[in-house]
Amino acid sequence: MRASPDPRPPGSAPGNADLSELLARAADEQEEGSQRQRAMRRASRAALGWDVPAADVVAAGLPLTTLARVGPWLAQFIGDWVAAGTTAPPAPPLRSGFMARADALRIVAGGQGWSSAVRCDLQMHTLSSDGHASLEAMARRCLELGYSHMAVTDHSEGLRIAHGMDATTRAAQATEVRDLNALLAAEGHPFRVLHGLEMNVDPEGGGDTDPDVLAGLDIVLGAFHSKLRLPEDQTDRYIRALHNPTVDVLAHPRGRMYDRRLGLTARWDEVFEAAAELGVALEVDAYPDRQDLDVELLRLAARHEVWVAVDTDAHHPVDLDAMPLGIAALIVAGIPRERVINTLAHDALVEWVAARRARARARAR
Ligand SMILES: [Zn+2]
Structure with missing residues (x-):
C-alpha cells in the first residue's frame, strides 16, 4: 500500500495524527478500564502507523x-470525524511531536530521491542483546530495502535490562559479522555489515566499555538509558557525553517515549553547537515511539x-520499515542530505x- 501522492488541501479532512488524538481523547471519556x-x-x-490516510480510505469508498x-x-466514529472535517486540538506534551506514518510516506514520496540517498540503517539489535531476530535475518531485510550496508549495534554490557553483550558474546558477534559478510559476498551481494555497538552512557558522560574494544568496532553509538525523567536542564550531561572520545553517534538523544516519557531537556543550541564542533553525529531514531x-x-x-x-533502532526485521519516519523528519526540518552520514557510501562512512x-x-x- 502507498500513501496518496497528492496531499489534500489543509483543513479539508483530519489526518491520521488528528484521528489518533481524537481517539485518545474519546478514550478518556469512556468508562475507566472498559473494553x-x-x-x-x-x-x-x-x-499513527496506518500506511494510508483514513480520509483516503473513505474517499475510495472502502x-x-x-x-x-x-x-x-x-x-x-472515524467516519463521522472525517465527514465533518473534525481536526484535533493540540496533543498533550507526552503525545506531541510524533509524525503519523501516512504523512511520513507522503513526505518521503515527494522528497526528491531522499529515500534512495539513504544507503544504510545504523542502529539495530539482534538476538545477541534484546532483538528478536538473527543478524542474518536483519541483514536480508536491509538488502531487500535496497541498502548497501548496515550496522548491527547490540547493547553494551552495562545495560543488563536489555541483555547487554559481555565480552564473549561481542567476540562471537565479530565472527558472525565476518562470516555473514563472506556469505553475502559469495552470493554476489555487494553488501557490508558493520560491527557496531550501542554503548550505554551514564549521566556523567562515561561509557561502560573498554576504549580499546571500542576502537576495534566499526561504529559506536552512545546513548543514555537512565535518569531520563529528570525535569532539570541536562545541558552539561550532553556536553560531557559529546566530549566522550569514543562516541561516534549520540543515539536517541532525548530519550523520550510516546505517551510515557517526555525525555530530557537542555539548552539545545549549546548542545548542537558542541556536537557540530566535536563532529559527533546526532541521531534521528525513527522507531515510531521514539522519533x-x-x-x-x-x-x-x-x-x-x-x-x-537516521536509524530505526529495529529489534525485528519489520521494525526496519520505520525509516520513512526519520527521513520525513529530516526533510521537513531542512537537514541537508550531505550532513546525513547514512548517505555516505560504505567506505566513506568508514x-x-x-x-x-x-x-x-x-x-x-
Ligand atoms: Zn537505546
Whole structure:
C-alpha cells in the first residue's frame, strides 16, 4: 500500500495524527478500564502507523475496518470525524511531536530521491542483546530495502535490562559479522555489515566499555538509558557525553517515549553547537515511539551544521520499515542530505568514523 501522492488541501479532512488524538481523547471519556476504552486507545496508537490516510480510505469508498485496530464501532466514529472535517486540538506534551506514518510516506514520496540517498540503517539489535531476530535475518531485510550496508549495534554490557553483550558474546558477534559478510559476498551481494555497538552512557558522560574494544568496532553509538525523567536542564550531561572520545553517534538523544516519557531537556543550541564542533553525529531514531530527535529540534540542529544519523533502532526485521519516519523528519526540518552520514557510501562512512576518532585523539593530547 502507498500513501496518496497528492496531499489534500489543509483543513479539508483530519489526518491520521488528528484521528489518533481524537481517539485518545474519546478514550478518556469512556468508562475507566472498559473494553471500549481499551479499543479506542489501541486504535489511537494504531492510527499513527496506518500506511494510508483514513480520509483516503473513505474517499475510495472502502470500509474503515480495513485499517488496523478498527472495528465497526470505531469505524462509525472515524467516519463521522472525517465527514465533518473534525481536526484535533493540540496533543498533550507526552503525545506531541510524533509524525503519523501516512504523512511520513507522503513526505518521503515527494522528497526528491531522499529515500534512495539513504544507503544504510545504523542502529539495530539482534538476538545477541534484546532483538528478536538473527543478524542474518536483519541483514536480508536491509538488502531487500535496497541498502548497501548496515550496522548491527547490540547493547553494551552495562545495560543488563536489555541483555547487554559481555565480552564473549561481542567476540562471537565479530565472527558472525565476518562470516555473514563472506556469505553475502559469495552470493554476489555487494553488501557490508558493520560491527557496531550501542554503548550505554551514564549521566556523567562515561561509557561502560573498554576504549580499546571500542576502537576495534566499526561504529559506536552512545546513548543514555537512565535518569531520563529528570525535569532539570541536562545541558552539561550532553556536553560531557559529546566530549566522550569514543562516541561516534549520540543515539536517541532525548530519550523520550510516546505517551510515557517526555525525555530530557537542555539548552539545545549549546548542545548542537558542541556536537557540530566535536563532529559527533546526532541521531534521528525513527522507531515510531521514539522519533528522537523530532522535527522541532532538528530545525534548530539544521542551523548548526551538525552531522546527523537516521536509524530505526529495529529489534525485528519489520521494525526496519520505520525509516520513512526519520527521513520525513529530516526533510521537513531542512537537514541537508550531505550532513546525513547514512548517505555516505560504505567506505566513506568508514573514513568518516576514522577521521572523527583521529580528531578526538588529537584533542585528548
Ligand atoms: Zn537505546
